[in-house]
Amino acid sequence: MAxxxxxxxxxxxxxxxxxxxxxxGVDACDVDLEDYH
Known part of the structure; x- marks a missing residue:
């Protein structure tokens, strides 16, 4: 993203x-499910 x-x-x-x-590093962080409307 920008x-x-x-x-x-x-x-x-x-x-x-x-x-x-x-x-x-190799870990995913701040994981969220978002509705891009």
Whole structure:
């Protein structure tokens, strides 16, 4: 992603839903399920 969310990765789940997360080394952190509407 860009802007304030630079470094955040996304995985499309279904429709508008995305799992978003960042990495701390090899560990996924700040994992969230978001509705990208």
């Amino acid at each position: 802007g304030q969310r630079k470094g955040t990765w996304t995985v499309r789940v279904s429709g508008n839903w995305r799992i978003t997360f960042t990495f701390d």
